[in-house]
Amino acid sequence: MQRTAPTRLGAVTCPSCGARRILAEMLYCDQCGKRIPDSLTNKLGHLESVELRGDPHLTTTAERVAATPPSRQSSGVATSSARVAGLGDSTVKSQAGTIARGQEMRHASLDAPPSILGGRQRILGASLVAFGVLIAVASTVIGAANLSGLGLASFLIGLLLVYLHSRPSFGTELVEASLLSSLANVERILRELGPRTKAIYLKTVDRLDVPMVFLPLEENPAPPSGLNLSGEDRLLVIDSGDSHRTGLLLEAPGASLLALMEKELDLNFIDLGNEDFLNAIRSGMVESLEVAADVKAAFTQDGVSFRIRDGPLRNMSRSIARLVPNVASRLGCPICSVAICAAVKAIKRDLILEGATHQAGVHSVTLRFSGGSTDEAS
Amino acid sequence: MRLVERYVLSYALAIVLSGLLLMVMGIREIEIYYAVYLIEFLISLELVASFRRSLGRDLRPIIIVFLFGFAYTVAQRILQILS
Numbered sequence A: 001m002q003r004t005a006p007t008r009l010g011a012v013t014c015p016s017c018g019a020r021r022i023l024a025e026m027l028y029c030d031q032c033g034k035r036i037p038d039s040l041t042n043k044l045g046h047l048e049s050v051e052l053r054g055d056p057h058l059t060t061t062a063e064r065v066a067a068t069p070p071s072r073q074s075s076g077v078a079t080s081s082a083r084v085a086g087l088g089d090s091t092v093k094s095q096a097g098t099i100a101r102g103q104e105m106r107h108a109s110l111d112a113p114p115s116i117l118g119g120r121q122r123i124l125g126a127s128l129v130a131f132g133v134l135i136a137v138a139s140t141v142i143g144a145a146n147l148s149g150l151g152l153a154s155f156l157i158g159l160l161l162v163y164l165h166s167r168p169s170f171g172t173e174l175v176e177a178s179l180l181s182s183l184a185n186v187e188r189i190l191r192e193l194g195p196r197t198k199a200i201y202l203k204t205v206d207r208l209d210v211p212m213v214f215l216p217l218e219e220n221p222a223p224p225s226g227l228n229l230s231g232e233d234r235l236l237v238i239d240s241g242d243s244h245r246t247g248l249l250l251e252a253p254g255a256s257l258l259a260l261m262e263k264e265l266d267l268n269f270i271d272l273g274n275e276d277f278l279n280a281i282r283s284g285m286v287e288s289l290e291v292a293a294d295v296k297a298a299f300t301q302d303g304v305s306f307r308i309r310d311g312p313l314r315n316m317s318r319s320i321a322r323l324v325p326n327v328a329s330r331l332g333c334p335i336c337s338v339a340i341c342a343a344v345k346a347i348k349r350d351l352i353l354e355g356a357t358h359q360a361g362v363h364s365v366t367l368r369f370s371g372g373s374t375d376e377a378s
Numbered sequence B: 001m002r003l004v005e006r007y008v009l010s011y012a013l014a015i016v017l018s019g020l021l022l023m024v025m026g027i028r029e030i031e032i033y034y035a036v037y038l039i040e041f042l043i044s045l046e047l048v049a050s051f052r053r054s055l056g057r058d059l060r061p062i063i064i065v066f067l068f069g070f071a072y073t074v075a076q077r078i079l080q081i082l083s
Helices: A038-053 A062-067 A075-092 A101-110 A121-142 A147-166 A172-193 A255-265 A272-288 A314-323 A323-331 A334-347 B004-025 B030-049 B052-058 B060-082
Strands: A006-008 A010-012 A212-216 A247-251 A293-301 A303-312 A351-359 A360-369
Touching: A038 B004, A062 B052, A121 A147, A121 A212, A147 B030, A147 B060, A172 A247, A172 A314, A172 A323, A212 A323, A255 A272, A255 A334, A255 B052, A272 A334, A293 A334, A303 A334, A303 A351, A314 A323, A314 A351, A323 A334, A323 A351, A334 A360, B004 B030, B004 B052, B030 B052, B030 B060, B052 B060
Parallel strands: none
Antiparallel strands: A006 A010, A212 A247, A293 A303, A303 A360, A351 A360
């Protein structure tokens, strides 16, 4: 695999002839005529988009950020940028083009989740506690006992704010950063093994089964209704007698999120019917996990379709669609995959992922029942 | 708005409104305010915890503190009656 390090921000060298490229939209080198790898053009795209924002902290190198003494106004940004930039450097060295340094810096510095309970929450909580105590004391001193009720209210709200602030919380950019490398590895597996087949989400039999996805290595327009790979524990399943059963067996990207959602909702999707499923998936993804702003699901005779509107993780979805397109379109991004896994558990049938797209903040997922429509199956 | 934020805001709104209502009604006993606030806290928490069980678990220390406070006021009232 060719490895190319950026020569300067906004420019990488052509891996074939060494010519410097600075435009993201140029797919071929004008010196040697060879195609620039997608990973490098993607990287240029991210770096240019960062440059357009005009933020000096985002258009500087990691070394420069680390060498510059932080000013009073920019110390927080500089620190986080330098830290993430360092991580980005190692990523670029080890896996050219999987995660661009500029993109990591952008997420670390600019995309803090909007929240009314931000950094001032503790100060607000402490102020309310102090105000409540003052009111209570004042009401005792001046003999207005009914004012102490409001003082108590203020005290309790302040206490709640301080307590909730003391719990650790993590930004969406951290979620994205911790996820992308793993997905990039899966992307490389898909790219190098090169199966162009459709993924099959396998039905779960037991309540504790982890949803798995099977990617046949051979073109498979009409897979059987039941693959029955529940006993398999291998990544690469090879069955010389049956080409349908030869392929990659992966844990679904949304399996862990589904487990968390079930834990938060205190239910198991395997127990739900179609009507309850629609309510549960919406409550789980929108209210419990807060990974989506809205979820719509439609059951048809042939399969299921989802339309998921992005929530706080829209930047992560966008990055996944751009950086790991094979994973996003053929296995589904983790957000799409949660919905698919839940559907597989509720319907108790294998589902073939016909397509998963992410456009303008909306995930569209189309699934088809494996082995034919509901009527045929029953 | 996030679920936790909605929870805090709705609880704050509820106890401020109920506090004002009790004040207008001329209630002077702090125990009554406390009991009403505690009931509102538990109801709002139960509504939110149906979506997120972990929030209920996380706020358990606050519930225990509230219940200790409630037990204290009840004990005080019992002592007052007995004396």
